[in-house]
Amino acid sequence: MKRKYVSKATCGLVGCLLASMVLINEARADGTEQLGLPSIPIAPGSEILVEGVGLVNGQPGEISIAIPADVAIAQVLLYWTGRPRYDDYVVVDTIQLNGTNISGEIIGGPxxxxxxxxxxxxxxxTAMSSDLDWLLVGQTNVLYVEGLDFTYxxxxxxxxxxxxxxTMAEIQIMDGNDFAYLPYVIYDDPSIPVDFQTVxxxxxxxxxxxxxxxxxxIIVSDIAVPRPAAINITVDGVTTQLVDALQDNEGSFLDVVELDxxxxxxxxEVTVQLLSIDDGSGRxxxxxxxxxxxxxxxxxxxxxxxxxIGYWKTHPYDWPTEELSLFTKHEAILTLWSPPKGGNAYLILAHQYIGAELNIVNGTAVPDEVLKAGFKAYYLIQKYQNKxxxxxxxxxxxxxxxxxxxxxxxxNGDIGPGHCAD
Structure with missing residues (x-):
């Protein structure tokens, strides 16, 4: 089961609305040693549940996950990690879940x-889980995972x-593979220590x-307890360090941690970082x-x-942010001033999306129908942005x-809290 920790300092994290409109990690995670935006669409929703199992000591393993009643399952993602030989990793890996082959693409590493x-x-x-009734609401479900065959x-x-x-919550996800080890030495020159820490x-x-x-x-693997590690959470310049949160709580070599x-x-703004640390214990x-x-x-x-959008177009000094989710401020202003000639649907949507994002960042409440529309608009604009x-x-x-x-x-204030007096 997850271990829940409540920060005793002033810690807060939040993702802005409308498909992570003000995310400041813009790099995608796939293939890099840094977490970033997933390369697949993430469904909007009201809550995220995460459960896992460590498999370093043998397979199959059981993942037990309780789904409350009176909810719908919007999306189901399966993650797995391991350490192959450097020349033995694959781009697409296949494991088994409940006896069914599951193929997944590499999202981080080697x-x-x-x-x-x-x-x-x-x-x-998501689709397979629904078709095979793997996850049912109102009960605790057990998933059996096996078939991991990493060489190390x-x-x-x-x-x-x-x-x-x-209801709709503000939800953001980052994934990939970011490795930390303090200190580490490069094989071809052991005299040079390398301080590996996560981004x-x-x-x-x-x-x-x-x-x-x-x-x-958080999902993190490869920790061998009691070797020391930590989670840093920083909010508006105040950092809280949790040194007892990563304890192989899902079995050897895997932690799933939930932090309220x-x-x-x-x-x-909030910053999260996982660290390999020297705690002075000699470990x-x-x-x-x-x-x-x-x-x-x-x-x-x-x-x-x-x-x-007319107000935002003519009042650039009143903008609550310099960086939007899909545009810089300069790009957004140019877009707003570009007329949608011939009924250019991309510009028609981009104009309203930019206006909605600025209203939201400005602190305006958002109805669920607008939030859902914003999620869809985000990915549609991103799809055609180059064209x-x-x-x-x-x-x-x-x-x-x-x-x-x-x-x-x-x-325009026809839905939501209403229009401001310009």
Missing amino acids: TPLLGWPSTSYRADI ANDGAAVVVILDDG PVNFAFAPSSEPRVGTIS VPVPAGAT EPASLAWTFVSWELEKPTGEGCTYT GTIPKKSPDRALAIDLAGILDDYN
Whole structure:
């Protein structure tokens, strides 16, 4: 089972709305030793559940996960990690879940400068899980995982489930493989120590006038207890270090940790980092492979009000942010001033999306229908961003117009908390 830790310092994390609109980690995770945005769409929802099992001591392993009643399962992701020989890793790996083959693509690794590099894989098993009734609501489900065949170590596997209870939370996910080991030496020159630490993951968010509670979930492998490691959580310059959270709580070599963290009023950014540390005990610092981190946050109760895209276009000095999710401020202004000639659906949607994002970052409450439209708009704009247009015969054009209509209603105050007096 997960071990839950509540920070005693002022710690808060949050992902801004509309498909992680103000994420400041823009690099994708796939193939890099750094966590980043997943290369697949992530479903919106109200809650994330994570459970796993360590497999270094044998297979099969059991993942037990309780799904509450009165929810829908929006998405199910399967992660697994291990350490092959450096020249023996594969881009697509296949394991078995409940006796069924599951193929997943590498999302991180092989980690550099290691003779036995760490690698991480991910598969979206939403459809298969539904078809085979692997996860049923209102009961505890058991999944049997086996078939990991890494040449050095089979670290473990974990399941991430996004639930939808009819409300919407702010949810962000980062994944990949980021390896840490303090200190490490390069094989061809052992006299040179290398300080391997993970790259901090940043989550940015719109401030609220009220305190809230957010939740971080982490999947990390390769730690051999009692070798020391730590989790750092920094909020608005205040850092809390947890040194007892990584204890092979899902079995040897795998940890799934859930952290409930207070979010103070006015907070706008949180940083999470996993560390291999020297705790002065004489024990060798832990090696660790960080595969996954998620953030979920309850929506603020404040209402606020919205401005139209015309207001944002002509009041650039009033913008609450210099960096938007899909555009720099300069790019966003140029986009807003570009007329959608010939009914350019890409620009029609991009205009309203930029306006909605600015309203949200400005602290305005968001109805669920707008949040869902924003998620879809994010991926649609990203899909056609290089082209700057959506083909008129593409079904995506009609979808873009529909989504723009919802976001336009929000920006104009027809839905949501209402329009601001300019």
